[in-house]
Amino acid sequence: xxxxxxxxxxxxxxxxxxxxxxxxxxxxxxxxxxxxxxxxxxxxxxxxxxxxxxxxxxxxxxxxx
Numbered sequence: 001x002x003x004x005x006x007x008x009x010x011x012x013x014x015x016x017x018x019x020x021x022x023x024x025x026x027x028x029x030x031x032x033x034x035x036x037x038x039x040x041x042x043x044x045x046x047x048x049x050x051x052x053x054x055x056x057x058x059x060x061x062x063x064x065x
Contacts, residue, residue: 005054008054008055008058009058011058013059013062013063016055016058016059016062017059019055020052020055020056020059023048023051023052023055024052026048027045027048027049027052030044030045030048031045
């Protein structure tokens with residue numbers, strides 16, 4: 001699930017906050033799978049963290065406007 005930068009900026013604040021919570025949960029589940037030595041795709045963790053950072057940045061920008 002990849003969102004374009006324009007799509008991220010067009011989201012309203014509540015949608016961004018919902019997406020942030022969803023991504024944090026996904027990151028936790030990936031970390032749990034990693035700790036319990038289940039099969040994971042390591043690039044997913046990196047991608048989710050990157051998307052989370054983008055969303056947090058956009059949230060900060062929208063809050064400061």
